[in-house]
Amino acid sequence: MQGRVFACLLLSVALVSSAVADSWRLVTGDDYAPFTGESLPAGGMLTQVVQSALAAAGISNTLDWRPWNRGYLQTLRGDYDATFPYVRSVQREQEYFYSEPLFTPQQHIFSRAGEVIEVTDIASMLGKRLCFPLGWQSPPVLQQMLDRGQLVRHSPAGLKECAKLLLLGRDDFFISDHRLGLTALQASGAPMSAFRRSTETLSSSALHLIVPRSHPRAAAIIEQFNEALAALHASGEYQRLIEDYLQQLDKH
Template sequence: MIRTSRFGWLVLLLCLVARAEANDLRLVTGDGYAPFTSKELPGGGLLAQVVEQALGQAHVASSLDWLPWSRGLRMTQQGKYDATFPYIRTEALGEQFLFSEPLMVVRQHLFSLAGRAYEVDDLSTLSGRRLCYPLGWQLPTAIQAMVEQGRLLRHAPKGLNECARLLLLGRDDFFIANGPIGAAALAATGQPASRFRRSRSSFGEISLHVIVSRAHPRAEQLMQTINLSLLQFRGSDRHLRLLDAYLEARDRQAQR
């Protein structure tokens, strides 16, 4: 097996960057996915900052647009954008897109009002319930099957914050999110955390990625540039400072 030295990786990255600079990377993401992507957060959210700072540190010029999730995904598939993020790896998306190295690994839980004990390890209790899950977001496989079988009624608003409000109004029974995103949506309601419940069990670890359409004429080159930028950024002090700032902000929010 050929081993590439740190210097070799740097040379390769610089070559890819030189080729990419002729065409700035056109990125698109969606709103309402706090704390990862949100117009209301500094820098557009944690993962928006990770992607932009990683490319910037590697001297890869890029632009970032905000569109509804389904539209941004469709326009990326059509090649009108070079890449979009963050997306969970699924078999269906894998047929049309290349996936980057993970941006982050998280676990998804069920969120409901307090007193309603829904658990991932007993999905039968969800039959006949109303699920809130934003338009363009990817459902866990088992939940997708229940929706297709008519065992769950899915409501698809534009963002997760609306799902949290709909729980309070009694219009939906539960929503699905990873821990940080679910907590942010609940906090946005202004209600105490005691009014809600997060399932003890989860769907297991999932990873969030940047994706590039397989139909893009420079798909492989773009993905190499993105991956090498992410790898270089993860080993830098800037990445550590960004994560530290994010954790400090979460701690301050929890103390309010």
């Protein structure tokens, strides 16, 4: 009996060790500056965080770039071990486990100059056209308004399209992290004076690395990544990476 218990323990250790030894297959998407992007330094701020945490923990990985929806579905069917960065949603929580937060952006409302739309003034949003990219999860307060028919949502491919649609008058506002929104506005080619950013912020939504619940090593991968991320925080390296990256952005 003792021999059988010992054998089971060895098997458990072997399974956990294999999760460490294998190269993790990661996937993310493009055009999500400053968080991810093929043309960004280090692939984006959160790509750098993820890969720095894994490197410090001695976990090798490969990273592919795919359209967001394709990468999400390919991870779900087992082509990849994990994908990032994603906010929580009811549907995703049914399909994926979430890591500890990679970063918690502060979301603002961006509208046309002269059109005041504020988070604290619900009436200013009633009947408006919200531009929110395909696959993005709406903040709860806005989702409730959408469900009640108080807002109309338009879902183009990305925020750059949203900025252009605002200028054309086809949509009224979009929601975004401060720096992500500014990047989209700059990409539109219009002067910053053509837009307005809300003074108040929406409730923040953390971004995570996610692993399919169906993955045979899901629990081990999430545990290992969380430990690696915690070590990055404890060493002070996480804060240094974030501050250095944001300072680089502010210089451009």
